[in-house]
Amino acid sequence: MxxxxxLAVALVLAGAGFAQPGLAQTPAxxxxxxxxxxxxxxxxxxxDWFYIVGGGVAAFDCNGDSYADIALPGGASKAQLxxxxxxxxxxxxxxxxxxxxxxxxxxxxxxxxIDSDGITDLLVLRVGENLVMRGxxxxxxxxxxxxxxxxxxxAWTASAALTFEHGSSWPTIAVGNYIDRNEDLSxxxxxxxxxxxxxxxxxxxxxxxxxxxxxxxxxxxxxxWDKSGTPSLRVSNDREYYEGGQEQMWRILPGEAPKLMTLAxxxxxxxxxxxxxxxxxxxxxxxxxxxxTSMADNKLQTLAAxxxxxxxxxxxxxxxxxxxxxYTGDDLRPSTAWHAQFDDVNNxxxxxLFVAKGNVDQMPDFAMHDPNNLLLQGxxxxxxxxxxxxxxxxxxxSRGAALxxxxxxxxxxLVVVNRRTGAxxxxxxxxEGGGNWIELEARxxxxxxxxxxxxxxxxxxxxxxxxELTVGxxxxxxxxxxxxxxxxxxxxxxxxxxxxxxxxxxxPDLAAGGFYVLERDKPAASLSPRD
Amino acid sequence: xxxxxxxxxxxAVLLWCATSLGALAEARPAPGAILRDWYTLMNxxxxxxxxxxxxxxxxxxxxLGITAxxxxxxxxxxxxxxxxxxxGLEQLPQREAGASYDETVVISAAMSDAIVFYFGNTGPTGxxxxxxxxxxxxxxxxxxxPEDVVVRSEAFGKAVAAAIFAWSQGDGGATVLxxxxxxxxxxxxxxxxxxxxxxxRQQQLPLLPQWGNNRTFATPDGATCPTPGNPSYxxxxxxxxxxxxxxxxxxxxNATPEQTAIARFWSDxxxxxxxxPGHWVSIALQVAERADLPLDENVDLLARMGIxxxxxxxxxxxxxxxxxxxxxxxxxxxxxxxxxxxILNTPPFPEYPxxxxxxxxxxxxxxxxxxxxxxxxEDKTGSPDGRNPRQYTSxxxxxxxxxxxxxxxxxxxxxxxxxxxxxxxxxxxYTIALKTRK
Numbered sequence: 007m008x009x010x011x012x013l014a015v016a017l018v019l020a021g022a023g024f025a026q027p028g029l030a031q032t033p034a035x036x037x038x039x040x041x042x043x044x045x046x047x048x049x050x051x052x053x054d055w056f057y058i059v060g061g062g063v064a065a066f067d068c069n070g071d072s073y074a075d076i077a078l079p080g081g082a083s084k085a086q087l088x089x090x091x092x093x094x095x096x097x098x099x100x101x102x103x104x105x106x107x108x109x110x111x112x113x114x115x116x117x118x119x120i121d122s123d124g125i126t127d128l129l130v131l132r133v134g135e136n137l138v139m140r141g142x143x144x145x146x147x148x149x150x151x152x153x154x155x156x157x158x159x160x161a162w163t164a165s166a167a168l169t170f171e172h173g174s175s176w177p178t179i180a181v182g183n184y185i186d187r188n189e190d191l192s193x194x195x196x197x198x199x200x201x202x203x204x205x206x207x208x209x210x211x212x213x214x215x216x217x218x219x220x221x222x223x224x225x226x227x228x229x230x231w232d233k234s235g236t237p238s239l240r241v242s243n244d245r246e247y248y249e250g251g252q253e254q255m256w257r258i259l260p261g262e263a264p265k266l267m268t269l270a271x272x273x274x275x276x277x278x279x280x281x282x283x284x285x286x287x288x289x290x291x292x293x294x295x296x297x298x299t300s301m302a303d304n305k306l307q308t309l310a311a312x313x314x315x316x317x318x319x320x321x322x323x324x325x326x327x328x329x330x331x332x333y334t335g336d337d338l339r340p341s342t343a344w345h346a347q348f349d350d351v352n353n354x355x356x357x358x359l360f361v362a363k364g365n366v367d368q369m370p371d372f373a374m375h376d377p378n379n380l381l382l383q384g385x386x387x388x389x390x391x392x393x394x395x396x397x398x399x400x401x402x403x404s405r406g407a408a409l410x411x412x413x414x415x416x417x418x419x420l421v422v423v424n425r426r427t428g429a430x431x432x433x434x435x436x437x438e439g440g441g442n443w444i445e446l447e448a449r450x451x452x453x454x455x456x457x458x459x460x461x462x463x464x465x466x467x468x469x470x471x472x473x474e475l476t477v478g479x480x481x482x483x484x485x486x487x488x489x490x491x492x493x494x495x496x497x498x499x500x501x502x503x504x505x506x507x508x509x510x511x512x513x514p515d516l517a518a519g520g521f522y523v524l525e526r527d528k529p530a531a532s533l534s535p536r537d
Numbered sequence: 538x539x540x541x542x543x544x545x546x547x548x549a550v551l552l553w554c555a556t557s558l559g560a561l562a563e564a565r566p567a568p569g570a571i572l573r574d575w576y577t578l579m580n581x582x583x584x585x586x587x588x589x590x591x592x593x594x595x596x597x598x599x600x601l602g603i604t605a606x607x608x609x610x611x612x613x614x615x616x617x618x619x620x621x622x623x624x625g626l627e628q629l630p631q632r633e634a635g636a637s638y639d640e641t642v643v644i645s646a647a648m649s650d651a652i653v654f655y656f657g658n659t660g661p662t663g664x665x666x667x668x669x670x671x672x673x674x675x676x677x678x679x680x681x682x683p684e685d686v687v688v689r690s691e692a693f694g695k696a697v698a699a700a701i702f703a704w705s706q707g708d709g710g711a712t713v714l715x716x717x718x719x720x721x722x723x724x725x726x727x728x729x730x731x732x733x734x735x736x737x738r739q740q741q742l743p744l745l746p747q748w749g750n751n752r753t754f755a756t757p758d759g760a761t762c763p764t765p766g767n768p769s770y771x772x773x774x775x776x777x778x779x780x781x782x783x784x785x786x787x788x789x790x791n792a793t794p795e796q797t798a799i800a801r802f803w804s805d806x807x808x809x810x811x812x813x814p815g816h817w818v819s820i821a822l823q824v825a826e827r828a829d830l831p832l833d834e835n836v837d838l839l840a841r842m843g844i845x846x847x848x849x850x851x852x853x854x855x856x857x858x859x860x861x862x863x864x865x866x867x868x869x870x871x872x873x874x875x876x877x878x879x880i881l882n883t884p885p886f887p888e889y890p891x892x893x894x895x896x897x898x899x900x901x902x903x904x905x906x907x908x909x910x911x912x913x914x915e916d917k918t919g920s921p922d923g924r925n926p927r928q929y930t931s932x933x934x935x936x937x938x939x940x941x942x943x944x945x946x947x948x949x950x951x952x953x954x955x956x957x958x959x960x961x962x963x964x965x966x967y968t969i970a971l972k973t974r975k
Contacts, residue, residue, distance in 0.1 A: 058661055191669045193662055194581055195921050245809060246585060250923035277809055302716060303737050323736040330738045338720060340739060367661040371587040371716060
């Protein structure tokens with residue numbers, strides 16, 4: 007079911023049809039076309055109080071055709087999986103598929119190959135019992151809680167992350183839980199425990215370990231913030247509900263109890279309405295920056311000084327990504343931000359930032375018309391808002407989202423989950439003067455075939471772009487599959503993968519405009535998407 | 538002997554169980570108790586409603602306290618209405634002569650509507666909690682009360698709440714946009730003037746710069762009880778201003794664990810706590826519950842506290858924007874040590890005088906006048922957030938500690954604290970002079 011089944015293995019030759027180079031001082035604005043009406047997607051994220059958060063989308067290939075399919079949560083209504091029926095470079099079309107995911111009380115999904123059988127599975131976040139759904143191929147899934155010893159619990163789960171700890175053939179899953187939903191008169195201060203599901207015996211999970219203290223997590227991410235080779239667990243928490251809480255980072259070392267980082271470690275207290283995490287090594291120093299979504303303010307964290315201390319400073323203001331209130335219309339009230347994602351939407355070689363926005367639920371002190379953000383990064387490292395110019399400034403009450411190349415034309419398209427109204431999709435038709443691109447997939451022998459915890463590095467000229475391969479972050483949803491890099495005017499790229507075990511593989515000359523599967527100790531394999 | 542002990546133990550257990558089960562069954566509450574329940578919920582909403590900065594919280598506590606007071610006046614032979622004593626409060630609904638009212642129902646109905654008036658902008662979780670409280674506490678309040686009495690009592694409580702709310706709309710503080718931060722405001726320029734102290738875009742302009750012009754309740758206006766002013770701004774070592782800054786710098790740098798604990802205990806950050814006004818209300822609720830205050834004393838205390846704290850914030854804000862003084866973090870980084878950091882988050886508005894000191898001085902005066910000198914109490918306000926309770930021998934001691942906590946935390950100079958405490962006590966004198974009892 008992997009893309010490799012349809013690969014024409016070849017040493018790299020020039021890809022076809024990539025855009026002409028062109029790097030302007032002002033970032034080129036891509037044009038997104040709203041193709042929701044003809045897309046076949048009708049799912050909305052429904053429900054009342056239990057669904058004020060959540061709404062995360064999973065994008066992954068569930069039928070081996072190399073195109074990204076999507077799973078959309080329905081909240082109080084049933085979730086729906088949609089098979090991507092788009093053609094290369096064509097309109098975005100999807101077909102609903104009876105997959106076994108038609109369940110209610112779902113707030114989000116993360117795709118991952120939990121059992122390392124080569125078929126992507128799904129971690130399903132619910133208000134109630136969480137599920138692990140084993141992928142059967144052909145976009146079918148079955149419950150695997152019992153088979154894999156996964157205790158789904160009974161909580162209001164709103165976030166999750168997954169990693170493979172060193173030496174383990176079975177993944178570790180962190181689950182972030184929200185308020186005690188039975189506390190109706192005074193729910194504040196009732197944050198329930200997050201859980202760490204570590205490997206047990208014989209291809210099963212051990213009983214979950216509570217991560218105490220827990221502070222109503224809305225996003226979690228295993229990330230190698232210090233280049234130690236071992237990811238730690240970042241947790242973004244909603245200050246609306248915790249008492250005595252803050253943002254958190256847990257050191258997770260194999261065979262050891264999780265250790266919460268403190269002021270003594272260099273971790274500074276930060277209290278926000280934490281809702282989403284996006285990460286990317288923006289300054290190419292090997293250490294990821296982290297964008298944290300919140301209300302009326304968002305943070306962009308970078309290490310105060312490279313080194314072993316998790317001492318972060320906020321550079322959101324300096325980089326132009328505070329995104330604190332609407333940028334169009336006459337609603338000047340503060341914004342509410344959820345999913346965030348760094349990716350290069352105009353292929354100029356500089357990652358941009360998408361942020362999903364939407365009022366929690368009739369909060370009159372916050373914007374009701376809160377358009378999603380598309381912030382393009384300029385050559386000076388500052389971001390400029392172009393959501394309205396690009397055509398993605400919607401009126402929906404957005405939650406989860408994903409920038410994905412759905413029609414495999416090298417341009418990242420967009421799907422957005424909205425509360426109480428249908429999800430939306432936009433096709434990226436490119437930017438005038440947009441640059442070249444390359445899309446990559448790192449593969450290694452099982453376990454952890456998707457190389458979660460590794461890094462892909464792409465050199466274009468003197469610049470090195472690095473992307474950590476993670477499962478987690480965003481808001482209640484994530485992606486697995488092609489990793490997209492814009493190349494600007496470069497026609498070739500030198501690519502490397504730092505595998506989760508720290509070893510490094512290099513492919514020195516890949517032509518722009520192509521899709522490549524990068525397997526250890528093998529030549530890059532190019533793929534030609536279906537027409 | 539052993540059998541007697543066992544029997545005594547069993548009786549004790551049974552009594553405890555009976556008490557606990559009684560609590561679980563939630564017997565019909567006394568009017569003072571249900572008032573405290575509503576206040577406890579409102580203090581949660583102060584923390585969890587985005588517009589509730591300290592000045593806004595103090596204003597709501599004033600109107601809520603007056604609502605409870607006026608709802609109770611007609612049912613008490615001890616209380617005197619505040620109509621005609623507070624600016625703009627000219628008349629209020631009256632009870633039907635000779636008709637029967639139930640005080641628990643009156644108070645609960647008044648608070649049930651008032652909480653929506655003042656916290657209607659809270660988020661979905663707050664709305665849900667309000668709805669649950671309204672239905673749950675009404676059911677408790679009306680249990681066993683004749684229907685006609687319920688109808689009459691609820692109508693009166695609601696009418697009082699509505700009339701007070703209508704009065705509140707003309708005081709200048711009813712509408713709070715952008716969480717209190719103006720969209721446009723020209724910052725005064727010059728040495729020693731306040732400049733933004735953080736990188737939050739919304740807070741590049743100061744909080745509620747016009748608040749000092751709001752209508753007051755008991756003081757003539759916001760300019761009543763003026764402060765003497767901060768030492769003349771100077772960056773010269775040896776100047777009075779430098780000395781005060783150096784005191785903050787060195788105190789934070791060498792802070793003892795006790796000083797740090799005090800700073801954090803009184804931190805009372807908006808959105809992360811019930812704010813300084815809510816902290817003092819919390820103290821009052823703890824003391825009132827321990828003393829099991831009857832309704833007339835409960836409403837008298839809460840109304841006076843609300844009036845005094847609101848007038849204190851109007852007076853303090855009036856002075857803040859007259860002086861527009863720079864914060865310690867700005868001065869110390871510029872003049873003494875660029876790497877210095879305070880213990881607390883620096884509030885996004887001018888420094889002088891200290892708002893927490895002004896309100897604490899006012900609360901010291903009001904609560905001391907109510908409970909007397911040397912009234913010892915324990916404050917558990919910060920316990921849910923992991924802070925240890927603190928004990929005080931008097932309200933005066935607590936207020937002095939609240940004031941100096943701002944120096945320990947690195948966000949205020951000494952003059953702002955000492956002058957703020959004096960200003961607060963001066964403002965409170967107008968509240969204390971109100972006639973509330975026959």
